[in-house]
Amino acid sequence: MTPGSDDPLDAGHSAGLVVDARGTILRCTPAAEGLLRRTAAELHGRQIRDLLAVPETWPEVLEQRDGAIWEGRAVLAADSGGEVEFRVLPLVGGEGAAGAREFLVLGAPRALVAQWRQGHAFMRELFLQDRIGLAVLDNELRLVRTNTHLLPYSGVPAELYGARLGDFLRESDARVIDTRLREVLTTGVPLVGLDVEVHTQVEAGAGRTMTLSAFRLQGAQGVVMGVTALFVDVTDQRLSRRRLDLLHRATTVLSTNLSAEEITRDLADVLVPALADVAVVDVAEAVFTYEEPAPEHHDDHTLRRAAVAGPSPGGFTPGVMVEVDTGGMLSGRVWSHRSEEGVGPADALGLVHGMSAWLRARGSLLGRIRVGRGADRPPFSGDDLALLEQIASRTALVVDNARRYARERNAAVGLQRSLLPSSTTDTSTVRTASVYLPTDTATGVSGDWFDVIPLSSARVALVVGDVVGHGLQATATMARLRTAVRTLADLDLEPDELLTHLDDLVSQFAIDADGAAQAMRPPGTEIAFGSFGATCLYLTYDPVTRQCLVASAGHPPPVLVAPGGSAAYIDLSPGPPLGVGGLPFEPAEIEVTDGSVLALYTDGLIERGHADLDEGMAALRQTLSAALVPGRPLEEIGPEVVRGLVPGPLSDDVTLLLASVRGVPAGDSASWAFAADPSVVSEARARVLHQLSLWGLDELAFTTELVASELVTNAIRYAGGPIVLRLIRAASLICEVSDGSGTQPRMRRAHATEEGGRGLFLIAQLTDRWGSRYTRSGKTIWTEQALPPQP
Structure with missing residues (x-):
């Protein structure tokens, strides 16, 4: 048999013997000489039974006969080819000398025949299956053979033999596929898993996504015979993947911040163009006023158009108020209409296809999402609506969290601001300006505080403090300390004495807080005392004597900038932070000239970007000396100093209090x-x-x-x-x-x-x-x- 042949029992390729009715070999083919390992002369006149491994089994071989043409199996001697399968065909007009008929016996090794039969069955079943489109094309990319599932869509003719893809596919789609198939023909490199868009000429708008794979066909001598292409419809899988990707992207943008305006704007940008051509998000007005939204069972709701993405044929403008009557229907909707059918639904966005879903959370209606598509895109499906409703559900929770967070944040910021004095003050003896930057920019609250307290006899007290930590807990502690300082200041205590009383109060705060924590601890656990931590600097200025008295509880010393611009730190020995107890606070006294500026601050201003605290203090002194130009307002100097020392994101709260003093003549x-x-x-x-x-x-x-x-x-x-x-x-x-x-x-x-x-x-x-x-x-x-x- 010739290697690479098709049917092993084909007369043109298999080993052939011409025998008479008695089984005597009359003639043979060259392939028979190779299979039987004998020459034609050696085979001529020999009995076939003599070629069997067991000649006595000859009757059993003959018993396989069934009709004029029959097939069977025999085991030849080891030197004659082993186990073979054969086919017997009678020869017309083949009469021998004794009048016996002649027969053609075709034979091949059994393993080769089995392999061929398996391949033939595979090809037959492959063209009969209806899950994968299969096409065999010649060298000119004309269809030679296809299965019924090649492209089972409208516009594909029933008879495709000799047709080209461009005869029934959209020209651009056919050009892309032909180009890739021609590359396979030229290079022989198989093509695997290429996604292509397929639109028939009849229904160009209803395209499908196909995965294209192809390999080249070659004959026995390596001659290129064409290319086989496999088409798998993956439209639904790709749509499902795109929906999951869209849901993931929407979830990602919903988790980036807690601003209702930014959330809805980012969401609309995600929906267009991935899901629709136009997206409009309306949010309940109560979200922006931090009030409780109306219950979802109410019919009338006031919404604000929060975000619009894509072209807006209806003239949609963000920020306008919309009155909505739900009519008790809070389920999602899908619609389609054509221009010739008249005006579509009131919320159809002026487009052919659309759908909407409500934003609902915790029994309240928070808004709605509407999306629309033009006529060049397919209508929305039930799966699209399920996706939009899932996005709406997540959006509603995030919007409601943003509303509740904003309400609490405003309350916290209002509390914090009410606990701090005005950013600027101007009295007969001192003018102040302050900069206050909390680390927690999301809530706007921190543990830093400052104060300007009028005292008796035209004197004034300047205070700055820092509570360990950030957020509402630090703010609450700061409020208690500031109230205590103001109460003690009303007694006109000197700075060191005031800090001693304040230290006792902080120690009591810590004991009370730790006692409450111990009462709530799980059994078998202990909580260490001393959870409070704070520093404070208290300074008094007497405009008659021009004397400053200052004491510190773990706080860095203030900077004194003379009218000429020279800056120096007040020589101060800071005591321990508040709450430590057991050590006295040492006051320092210094005389200041009129027009001098005192700078009180928290450590966030000198620790930012400086590995060494001394470097930060030196930078502050130099910056103040350069910025404090005579005649320049303190309101401009403070922000400039902070920007110069803290250029990037804050790692700690920053407070700076500048006070320009002037004495009584x-x-x-x-x-x-x-x-x-x-x-x-x-x-x-x-x-x-x-x-x-x-x-x-x-x-x-x-x-x-x-x-x-x-x-x-x-x-x-x-x-x-x-x-x-x-x-x-x-x-x-x-x-x-x-x-x-x-x-x-x-x-x-x-x-x-x-x-x-x-x-x-x-x-x-x-x-x-x-x-x-x-x-x-x-x-x-x-x-x-x-x-x-x-x-």
């Missing part, structure tokens, strides 16, 4: 010292009247004379000498009397029969404010009166 204050003798009261009244006359404050003479007389008298009576009387003209008229006693006065209600006890009550009625404060040598009682309007 020497001519606007006067003080006198008196002995503890009742006779000096009249002299004190005279000094007060004379000084008020010099200041042009005669309108306040009577009241101030009475107040000074009462305070000096009380000091002489209850405290003893020496006594210091001081008048200060600042934003108000301040009258002070200082003595060496540590006993604080208190106002009480005097009975009708008592001759005294009404002095402080009278002072409280005549002045705007009054109070007392401890000093290093005793105490000071002060009063304030509003200055008369200037002409």
